[in-house]
Amino acid sequence: MRILIAPDKFKGTLTGPEAAAAMAEGALRVYPDAVVTALPIADGGEGTVEAAVAAGYSERLNAVVGPILKPVGAVWAFHERTKVAVIETAQASGYLLSEPTVENSLRAHSYGSGQLVAAALDAGATEIIIGLGGSAMTDGGTGALRALGLKLVDVHGNLVPLGGGSLIDVVAVDATGLDPRLAGVKIRMAVDVDNALYGPNGAAHVFGPQKGADAGAVELLDAGLRNLASVVRAATGIDIDIPGAGAAGGFPALFVPYAKASIERGFDLVADLIDLESALAQTDLVITGEGSLDAQSLSGKGPLGVADAAHALGLPVVVVAGRITVTPAQLAAHGVVSAVSATDVAGSPEAALADAARYTSRATSEALNGI
Numbered sequence: 001m002r003i004l005i006a007p008d009k010f011k012g013t014l015t016g017p018e019a020a021a022a023m024a025e026g027a028l029r030v031y032p033d034a035v036v037t038a039l040p041i042a043d044g045g046e047g048t049v050e051a052a053v054a055a056g057y058s059e060r061l062n063a064v065v066g067p068i069l070k071p072v073g074a075v076w077a078f079h080e081r082t083k084v085a086v087i088e089t090a091q092a093s094g095y096l097l098s099e100p101t102v103e104n105s106l107r108a109h110s111y112g113s114g115q116l117v118a119a120a121l122d123a124g125a126t127e128i129i130i131g132l133g134g135s136a137m138t139d140g141g142t143g144a145l146r147a148l149g150l151k152l153v154d155v156h157g158n159l160v161p162l163g164g165g166s167l168i169d170v171v172a173v174d175a176t177g178l179d180p181r182l183a184g185v186k187i188r189m190a191v192d193v194d195n196a197l198y199g200p201n202g203a204a205h206v207f208g209p210q211k212g213a214d215a216g217a218v219e220l221l222d223a224g225l226r227n228l229a230s231v232v233r234a235a236t237g238i239d240i241d242i243p244g245a246g247a248a249g250g251f252p253a254l255f256v257p258y259a260k261a262s263i264e265r266g267f268d269l270v271a272d273l274i275d276l277e278s279a280l281a282q283t284d285l286v287i288t289g290e291g292s293l294d295a296q297s298l299s300g301k302g303p304l305g306v307a308d309a310a311h312a313l314g315l316p317v318v319v320v321a322g323r324i325t326v327t328p329a330q331l332a333a334h335g336v337v338s339a340v341s342a343t344d345v346a347g348s349p350e351a352a353l354a355d356a357a358r359y360t361s362r363a364t365s366e367a368l369n370g371i
Helices: 016-030 048-054 089-093 102-107 111-122 142-147 164-169 180-184 203-211 215-236 252-259 266-273 276-280 295-299 303-312 328-332 342-346 349-354 356-369
Strands: 002-005 035-038 058-065 071-079 084-088 127-131 151-153 172-174 186-191 262-265 285-288 317-321 336-341
Touching: 002 016, 016 035, 016 048, 016 356, 048 058, 048 071, 048 084, 048 127, 048 266, 058 111, 071 089, 071 111, 084 089, 084 111, 089 111, 089 127, 102 164, 102 203, 102 215, 111 127, 111 142, 127 266, 142 151, 142 252, 164 215, 172 215, 186 252, 186 266, 203 215, 215 252, 262 266, 266 276, 266 303, 276 303, 285 303, 285 356, 295 303, 303 317, 317 356, 328 336, 336 342, 336 356, 342 349, 342 356, 349 356
Parallel strands: 002 035, 002 285, 084 127, 127 186, 186 262, 285 317, 317 336
Antiparallel strands: 058 071, 071 084, 151 172
């Protein structure tokens, strides 16, 4: 028996690798002679770097400027042979690095993420994957591009301050000092949302309140992103208000016109990154899962993306999650033959959260016994 274990993170309790380890323990109790392979996944946001490292990339650490100017240590990944680098906005510019206050929602910026791009270029990367998610800022990616030499100026010709709250004052973008190495590297941005840059479905209105923005700050941030799009459109002829541009505070906005970056579905990009297809071709059974398997999971991202890929090959799929709120029939449509939650095994959400690894392991054994 060959078992592939490919979970996403159990947010707040277990990382992808930790969840995979717990599932492996549970699987080996049922199939002690099985050959188990762990291959954590991600949707392109938090956990993308961990998935790359688990798949064989080397881990790198750089000190960068955090979202409110405090220095932070940010982890990224690099593959020496392929020269592919993997970074996350959550590592350098994440919401956990900034208190969610109104002031910080306007000040927060992505400068540190740009410093990670520069570090990847210094390492000789020819392709850079940027996982977007878990961000503190709503700055349209301006901070990151400013770390790479772009300048944003106001009506007086002065540089505008970092942060989304200053975007309303931008009248021109000066790309003459942009790092020339960007022209020779492929940048792929992994997103798991399709939000526009601005408007009711845009970065500020949908995600701004989570970052501390009140109604007034949301309107200011949205107006700034709208202004930025207008300035860029006038300068380049490129419309940056496109699906997915609202991810990570509008991070793709300037990378699309000034770094020729692509916006891609996060799960598909990560699946390619970790070579999920090859792993599936060498297994008999797949175990996947995440912290909460709910209606959002049914879109085919994350664990059910794994399930769909496995189902297409005729492989049985077992799902283990912190909690499961979808029906067995809904899961069966994705090839899932058994599903158990850690919450059900533990008896309560509180117990499951208190000892997530233990109950995830036990839920895995129960799910496999239920086949």
